Amino acid sequence: MKKTDIKKLKRLLKKRFLYGSIILAAILVGFGLSQTSFLTNTTASLQDTKQIKLGSLPIVQPTIKYGFVLDTLNVTEANIEANQFLADILLKHKIDYVTIDQIAKNSKDIYDVTKLRAGKPFMVINQDTTTAADYFIYEPNVYRYVIYNLKNPSDIKVVEREVETEVKTASGTVETSLWNTMVDNGLSYELTAKMEDALAWSIDFYHIAKGDQFKLIYDQEYIDGQKVGIGKVYAAYYKNFENEYYAIHFENEKHQGFFDEKGRPMKKAFLKSPVRFSRISSRYNKRRFHPILKRVKAHLGTDYAAPKGTPILAVADGVVSKRGYGKGNGNYIKIKHDDVHATQYLHMSKFAKGVRKGTHVKQGQTIGYVGSTGLATGPHVCFRFWKNGKQVDHLRQNLPPPDPMPEEDLPRYFEVRDVMVAKLDAIPYKETKQLADNSSPIKTKDP
Template structure:
């Protein structure tokens, strides 16, 4: 719906521009014999007027302008107008300044000396500004004025910055820091002020569908889909679909928001519907946020998806060893039951609590290394072993929420490589959590359901090709 509006508006704009350019050309040709010095002004003014009307059409316009010039040069060679033009020594068509100012961060960059760089390891705002000629008194004033707007400790290695100096000046006038595509900070080095500028984000609804032939990654990238979409799909379905067991032939379908800045895709916004089909099982996860307190994913009947437990404590990992009561231990080389599931993942991968609960143990043990035990309720507890380290603030007694990061993958204790050994305890006994199923939770309250169903039906219509 939104996109057709957009297209219509764009078509209109383009049509208007075409008419304008045609008009300009007609006027130009009609007046060619009479042209003197005013030709240049008139032509340029006409072009610039059109140019500023639509930034979408800028590139097209530049092209048209170039073609126009070429066309006139052609005319110059083959038409009777040639004589009158040729006699006019001061008209040089090649010299038309058809240049659109290069705008960035709200500045016409062409009018500045531009110095670009990226934050180096252990580089600080102070040292960077000092290198560019600011005194420590000036820096202090700037830092003071930045308080509440920009945290100078938030400078990150690798992020781009730009210094702008007016022509002929040694000291820069502006410093611009860009932590991500959505926002940048402009430091006025003369006025010693700082402002935060958010780039306007355009959002468009998109649908995607795919079939797993080899991997989810392939299914996504083969269609030119952003792989970030896979993570968002996993977020939406993490309670229902075990992303470690994707099968060949599985299908997915998504309704989501694509974010654009200046027409360039920059990221994935909200996923509204995620649909996953594996064998005879089908899962729908629908985003509902009409009521902020109940915001989250729900199934087709309005039952919350996030009740129960996550299917796995780490994303993008693989199961390296399954629950097996009579396994041959890889280090001890003798039969020893494996009472958990091992998820192999790179060092430092975040480990999440699979459900709400309270940390009852966070300690080091010789076999399990850094381990955490969470009590979820009277029946269920979970354990996470071999962590590199605990997440900050996690200790015995800490209340944790489902999906909260509690630590990071490591190989402390008896472990051959980085992985998390995950145990699911039912009434104190380890069980294979990949085989567990839980009773369905209650749906949204009666007062919310009509709104939910209305949204659901709207989304499904879009997802299935309607509008």
């Protein structure tokens, strides 16, 4: 066969394939329409495909997204732009203001259209572009999407995607920093954060050292075979010099969270620091030389340096007693935890939404963001710890320990613990050095 003939044949086949897919899609859409609308779901339409006698038709997988067979529909896909509102999008698709207003009102209790965010994907589906569009679909995150029926403004629904999980393990040996080690091992920021949560700051992450080792058992989440996030963390292990820490997740009617080997909660009354992945840039010191004032001035707090915008967390449950601005302190928040303890966070770039005087905050809740307002040489939080009205060095405090799990709950916990500890102990360490050597040839200096 000549080259041109092959080309012709290929073109012909392509055409047949195309027509085939259009016909098949039309059949599938027909199926959907004969029920209620052309809305169908993935499994149902795949089943339909199997039932159709295909004959000489080529087998084609219809394009399905958000439960719609898209092949014969007019589809507009894009991301929400900055300052773009629902009306800006829908007016272009022949939807009138009255309908948009109805949708906005009806959406309040289901998925408020004012929650649409720049950068998030949306889709407009239209069967016939000479008339108004049929559906607007918004995807706030990979776990769910919202379908707004533009022909029936009271038909709005949130569809949860099916998440599959797989139990995974991770391990590593710290080379430079915990963060770098996690990245070197192909582990995510999310997993690093969850490990810190599991060990609940009982480990001083400011004193981690080269040679520290960690292990984790967790759920990896998938949607349609794609990794989407980290689910539950079942157990974590950390070794710092000769000290070993186990954190085991346990849940029953009375308890929920991570516990140590003896059944004591890992969660302490106070977090070790108000920022993750930060470093201490200046300690509590009654005779510090002030870098801006150029004179000795007591430093009654601990400075944590972190990039501008890093979330600042409340170190314990409490009530915001002050939110204000001071020439030296910049934007700051003070929290009263009990009759004895209070904490204060200085130099914030901004406050977290909804956190004001009188707000009840939870341990670990974001109250503001790192900045350098007031007297500050760079972005950091100056963290002040008040005890009986006096500022003290929180790193030297013997803070009240949490209540242990009651005696009668221990046997059940120990069963879970024993299984998890055995599993953790069986996880091997990745030879990070060797991996690095395998991936890059050994460098030799030219003589």
